Every structure is written in structure tokens, then in C-alpha cells.
Amino acid sequence: MEANIEQWFLTSVYGPQPDIDKVEFLDDLRSIKNRLDGPWMIAGDFNLILHASDKNNVNINRRNMGRFRRFVDEMHLKDAFLHGRRYTWSNERDNPTMEKLDRVLVTVDWELNFPFCYLQALSSDISDHCPFLLATNASFHPRNTWGASLSPSPSLPKPSLRGGELSAKLFEDDAGVDRLSALPNDVLLRILLCLGDAAAAGRTSVLAGRWRRLRALLPELRFPFSPDPGVIESALKAHEAALSCLDVVTEDAAPESVAAWLPLAARRLSGSLTFTNRVPEKKNANEGGEKRGAFDLPFLENATTVSLDLGCLGVAVPPAGVFARLTELSLSNVHLRGPCALGDAVSSRRCPCLEKFTVSDILGVSNLTIRSDSLRHMELAYMRPCAACRSSPSSRRRSSTSPC
Template identity: 30%
Template sequence: MEVPRSRRRIRHSPPPPPPAQGCTGGDDLISMLPDDMLLQILTRLGCARAAARTCILARRWRNLWIHLPGLIFHDVPVGKVQAALTRVARRRAGMSVSALDIRLMRSVPPEAARHDEALAKKLLCKAVRLSPEELMFVLPRSSISKPGRRVEITMPCFLHATSIELDTYFIQIQPPANQILHALERLSLSGNIVDIGACLNQCPRLHVLRVTCRGVLPVLLEESLTALEAAVALGLTVSLLRIELELYSGGHTADGAQFASLLHAAVTEDKFLALERLSLQHYRCTILDLDTMVARCPRLRVLKVNADRSAQVVTIRSTSLQELELSIDEGQCEGINIETPLLTQLKLSVDAASDINVSIWAPMVEKVSYLFSYKKLALMFGFWSLQSLRVDTVENYKYKDEGLTKEGKDACSQPPRVHVLCLQISAQDQSGPVLNFARELEKPPVSNFPILALNLNAEGHVLAAFVSRILGMHHLQTRIQRLKVVLCSWSEMSKCVKHCPCNEPKN
């Protein structure tokens, strides 16, 4: 018997729509875009090296990056940058780039760094062949390790450049020889700049200048500032002036009067309006009246300085300062007064000969390195003397018997800013000036210490009661989460002296 077929009609899926004209189902639609649109895609990668790697996508993308209007090389080895510029210059003969941004790799082995210094000079010469309108060239500090004579770089002549920025740290920068940069309007130089006056004379259209002088001898610095003073009188705008004085072999000594003479060219109505960064710590230069000096620098953001030994009160008040490193050696200092509402980083190192009044108002401070070293014996409790009090800020920490470190796979995560209080304490059998320890704990700009490290030179004395007394102080008892005790020069043979306070019944 036959089974009748179903009367239901079988429905088939509709056929796919016909492909667009000139396109099949397997085509790479992105690769079919015009070159201008593909170059816009590569430009948004923000890196010429990343753009070059798109050649693996399809044959259509090969060598497309060479035609980018601007080339950016960040943290790329100098050898690879040089090879890339050679290739671009060969394929784009006679064509310029709008911008060339080269910031060489920061961390390289010492042997590679010495090689990179020589290549850095050649790299600038390669850049000339591309005739960039805007050039940025940064050679980081960590890539300079060549001992002996300083490396010198002569700035090539970029005839079509309207903006140039060179940052070479301690490498000497020399202006191009007998070449006029007619198009240059904006110039930024950072490093050991040689004869800036000659450079300015070769840039007739220059109207905005940014200068950072690093490691320049005082005589040359004075000549540079004099040249800037003359250029400013003719209409040049110095939008940034930084002076970073460093320690030379053999050293150099200057006083406040000489320093004021060096900065004479930067003075406008008795103010250093352009000064944003001042570092004098390694220069053995001190300024007696820091408060007046800082007040004359309304744009000062970074200050690294040693206080004068003859200053009785060290005062720094600034509404612009963001980073401060202040060292105070043993001298006549009786007080420290710091008022900086925008300060985020503070490094204060003090060799205290006696009790010093400290007032620090820095409500935005985040990173702190605070060290008080007591030259004379400062008695805390009984015969226990405080040698140093230190407060440091760390991001993360781990706690182990061998110490506190900032790194490690098993690090114990804490809030972004963790403050560590470290006390160096010794037991002395001789008397000295009594120190108000509770008051010393109130001096640092931060008061929350989750970690307490005690370095004790007990000399055989009983220390349990002493440690218990410290932990019982109201400044610490509710805040300490980690405690580390290190016994220095401990010996089981050590004994208390006769009639030692340790032997008292109530101790």
C-alpha cells in the first residue's frame, strides 16, 4: 500500500543577494579602501612600528606605513629607528613628513648604550633627509653611560622645520654651523646647551623658546642667560626656563649672590617668572632667604635645595610648588615652616643638633620621605635614646623576617599609599638632653603608620617593657598593623651595669 505524499510544500532558504559590483564574498573590504583612509587608520595606532606590523594582514598593507604623514617611534631601539628612517627616505625621495617624533628606548644594557650614543648622532642626520616640519628627539638619561668626555651632538640644519624639540639630558647641543633656519618658529632645547646665542642668531623667525639647562658650567650659564636677556628685549618669548645644576668632578661652590647673578636674565620686575624647576642640592649652593627666593618664582613646581647652615628658621611658602627636596645640615636651625597647598611629593632630611620646631602644611602630599637624625643623644625614656626617626611612603609591601621590600610575588596589597615609621634607638648609659618623643611623632606631614620598624641597640638591657611602652602610645596603638624589631649588636654575654634601671623592682 502506498503512503501518500504530504501536500505541505518544502520551503527552501532564499538565495544570497548578489555581491556588489567589483566585490566577491571572500574579499577583504577594509583593504579595498583608498590609501588615504587606510593611512588614517594607521595614524590612529600612534606608533610607526605598530603600523609597519600591519603588513602581515595582506599584501595590500605592505609598505603602506612608509607613506604616513607623521612618524612616531616611542621606546624603540635606536638601530631599528635608523633602519626605518633609511627605508622611508629611500621610498619617499624628495617628499617630506609633517612630523617626526623619536623617543629612544630607556632601558638598554651598558654595552648597547655606548653604541646607541654614536648612532644617535647619525639618527639626527637621517632625520634631515625627511625634512620634517615638526621634530621631537628625546635621548633618555639611562641610555647615556659612556665614561670620560661628554658626548656632543651638533644640531643638524632642518631648513623646513617650524618646530624643533631636542631633549638630550647631559649631551652637549651645538647649533648648526653657518646655516640659517628661516622657517623655525618654535624651539625647545634640553641638555648641556653650548652657545645658545649663536643658535638664536640663526633663527630669524623664532618667537617662542623653551630652555632646560642641565650640567652647564656657571660661566657658560651666565653667558646663555645674557643672550636670552638680549633676545627677550627684541621680542622673543621664553615660555619655559629650567636650570638644573649638577655636581661636576672637582666640584664647584657658589653662594646666593652668585646664584642671583646667574639668574639675572630671567628676572622681570624682581621675579623669576619663567623658572619652573630649580635643583641646587648637588651643586653645594645654598640660599639664605629661601622664603624670599621662592616668593619670586610664581611658576616654580620643583625645588631641590640645601638650606643655609646659618639660617635659624627655614621657611618655604609657595602656591605652585608640587615637589620639594630639602636638606638641612647641623647648624643654627631652630625651626622649619613649610606651607605648600599643592605639594604632592616631599623629601625632607634634617640633621638635628637640638629640638627643632616643625610646621608642615601640605594637605595634598602623597609621597613622603622624612628623616630626622639626632646628632646629640636625645633621651626618650630613661636611658633609651632616639638616633633617627624616618617616615617613608611605599606603594606595596610584603612583611618577612628578613625585612620590608617594595616588590615580590607574595606582596601583601595595601592602600595605594602606605607609610612606614622606622625608629633607630639605642640604650646609652650616659645622660643627654631629654626629647619629647610624642611631639616628634607629630612633626611628619602624615600620621598614619601601618608599619613600625624598630632597630634597637639594646646592649643587653631588658627591652620588653620599653617596646610595650612605645606600642601603648596613643599615636601608635590604634594604627600599627605590622611590627618589625631588629636587634643590633646583640650578645647573650652582654650584662647590665651595676645599679642599672633594669634592676629596679618597678621597671
């Protein structure tokens, strides 16, 4: 494992079975974190699930799931994306129960040091759990290196990242040599991430073909402002890795242009989606919605947080499908179209893990009824028209409503 850090910490776990012991188990991990000073990874069998989608049936202990999720949030941990398998354990019966009990959790500083980590599920004939293979070096790919030996990278000047800039010592006798492109892949990926702009990352392909390959493997894509939606579509078509973050800003986008790139994003997304469509000040975001057209919102199966500020573009919510990992949803300046009711779309039946729901300046809602066991926080503001607004979550803790 290669990174420009002196040390990082690994905690291997085997979580207890009894519920009463799971609370103490998570408290023990909290105490370990408080004693560490540096990047941290926790890996193993937690005997807990993080999302309802981590189990293939509805027999879920939501209290324990909530405890585990709170632990992950409090410790600011990220769940490493697992390639090759959805579940990691099975009771191997005729009608099996399958769960994702095994996972790898890392701190943000660990991820920054290993931005191209690759977690692969393997097969096993001797256990009802699947083993993992974790690669941290971008030059190592599990699909084409079975049985191969890993040779160390050549000696290179040690880089330092400060404020998003790379400082590397160039010797007097090799001035003008492209030593930057000779750095390890994980360092180059950190450089691309520091740019904060997917279009800028794309322009690095003029340096060398290697940069062109790397930009397709970025775990995050950000388009701070893209006047040409075709750039977003092209970048997503060429992208190969799962996306933990997609952030897009456009100005007065047409619904057809959004419909071209958003389904491509849905296939790659395994984290947060933020889309902001700015409307010129001379336009009233709450007028002319009928004339602006609409697009179909794709099924975002693996999204965890979604924030849409559409500048009053029309959107049709998918009539079917479960948003199994979605915990936060924010809708602003949206004109709802289509037969699917918003309340039904965000209820427990389709959003079993939704905890925060925010709506502001939304058109096309005549009746909002939400039935949710997971919702904790809800904000409703300027919904029109709104003949009736009702919510009946069994465990909602906080809500605020502005005039409809």
C-alpha cells in the first residue's frame, strides 16, 4: 500500500450477535477513534446493516440499523464501495437470507490519501461470508492481476499538497521534463480532485494520455458552471468508476439537455447528487412552468442524498422503484408533472431510509400525504397549489411548514 503518509490505523472487527452487546461494540469503536490521531480504517464483519437495501427481505431491526448509521455519521466515516457483490453473507438455505454484514469504513483523511482504493468481493467455498480484496494503488486492478506479483513503484520525489497545488523538486539537470505525469496514480487522482472542476480535469488530457485515463476514474465529478450540457454528457459517458459525489450547476437549462445526462449519472451514482439550474433574474422561477417543458427523473437506486433546484423545470417522479439508500431529499423551484404523487414517492414503501425531506417553491402539489417510519426532519415552504398537506410518520421528530 502506497501513500504519502507515515502511518494509518486499521481496526479489524467481528461484531457480536446479541443486540445488547451491539451497543457496547459501537461504544468500544468510538473510544478507539478518540485514541487515534491519523487516518483510520475499520474492516470486517460488523453483524449490522447500514441500509435497508443491505438485506434481501423486510425482516430488519431498524433500531440497530439506526444505531449503526448514527455511529458512522458521528465518526465521519465513509462506506467504501464494494465491487462484485451486493451481499456478503448468506444462510445458504433453499430460500436464503442474504445480508451485507461485512464492509470497510474509512475516515475522510484515509480516503484522501488513497483516493483510488478498489474493494473487490471474492468467492469462497469454506465460509458463508465472502472475503474482500482491497487495492489502494491505482496501478493494481484485481480483474487482471490474479497470481501476479506487485513490484514497488520507482523512486520519485516526495510530493506535498498545499491548497490544491503540487510542489515537487525539479533538479537542475532535468528542467522541462514532465516529472508530474510520472507520479503514482493515487497522487495524480488527488491533483485532479483538488481542481474541483470536471471540465478542468478533462483538459489535463493534453499533458499525456495517462491523464485522460485517470479522469475517467475520479470518484467525484463537479461542474461548477457548465454552459454546454454536452460537456456533462460526454464526461459521464466516458466515466468508468462509481461516483460518490456529482455536483452540477447550469444556467437556464432545457429539459432535453438534463434528460440527456441525468440517466447516465444514475447508473454511476452511489452517493450524493446536487443539481442547480440557475434562472436569470429577469425570469420568475414560479411563472411559465407550463412553457418550459419537463423531463423524467431517472431511478436513483444507489443515491444517498439528492438536492434538486431546477429553476421551475418540470419533472416527473418515477412511478415505481425503491430508493433504498436515500436519506436526504431536497426539492426547490420544481414543477411536478406526471401521475406519481410526491407523498407516495417519499413514503417508507419507496424511501425506507429517508430521514430529511425539504421542499421549497414547488408547483403541482395538490395533496401531500407522507407515511414514513424513518422521517425525522421535514420542511415545507411555498407549495402551490396545496389543497391539503398531511403527514403521518410514526417517528418524525421535527417538521416546519411555511404557508402553502
